[in-house]
Ligand SMILES: O=P(O)(O)OC[C@H]1O[C@H](OP(=O)(O)OP(=O)(O)O)[C@H](O)[C@@H]1O
């Protein structure tokens with residue numbers, strides 16, 4: 001798996017707002033939305049394009065269209081905070097949804113929703129989840145995509161732990177990971193350190 005740490009100063013500044021315990025829910029959501037926009041921009045540089053004819057007020061010329069728009073898959077809840085940003089940059093795309101909630105004792109993800117097209121063969125997929133901690137949630141999501149034939153999967157995260165990156169790399173289920181930071185480690189509750197806390201709670205309040 002290719003892992004790209006996006007070190008752009010604007011990305012790092014937004015991540016810092018998300019880390020700050022004093023940021024309100026609204027400030028956290030705004031920072032995540034902007035960070036997600038920049039991650040999508042970085043991750044879509046190599047998207048396949050097609051030439052399209054276009055006529056300007058001056059002359060006909062050749063323009064560019066996204067040849068095969070990716071399916072966007074936010075992982076609920078926290079990934080919802082990246083969904084609008086991704087859709088804004090890729091309005092031609094469609095969206096699927098995966099709902100997972102980590103058990104606080106075992107840290108194993110409990111699946112509660114999967115709303116995905118039956119076949120993903122030949123379709124690029126972009127998974128959106130701000131947090132990659134143990135990697136259990138993302139691996140479950142990637143398995144759902146793999147079962148449906150997805151072979152071109154890119155993952156966008158705000159933060160990752162080394163343990164999660166390793167699990168996903170070893171799974172072979174994602175081609176690329178774009179992340180703003182790979183932090184130090186997980187703590188005894190499987191939270192990322194220094195991290196930013198619970199990305200779902202910080203956007204929406206406690207479950
Ligand atoms: O790598 P893992 O150890 O599996 O942890 C990461 C998962 O934890 C968070 O979701 P959470 O389960 O807290 O659900 P939420 O988004 O509803 O808060 C996060 O958004 C990831 O999906």
Ligand SMILES: O=c1cc[nH]c(=O)[nH]1
Pocket residue numbers: 078131133190191192193195196197198199200
């Ligand atoms: O640090 C973490 C780990 C899992 N999920 C989160 O939201 N934060």
Ligand SMILES: [Mg+2]
Pocket residue numbers: 078198199200201
């Ligand atoms: Mg949560």
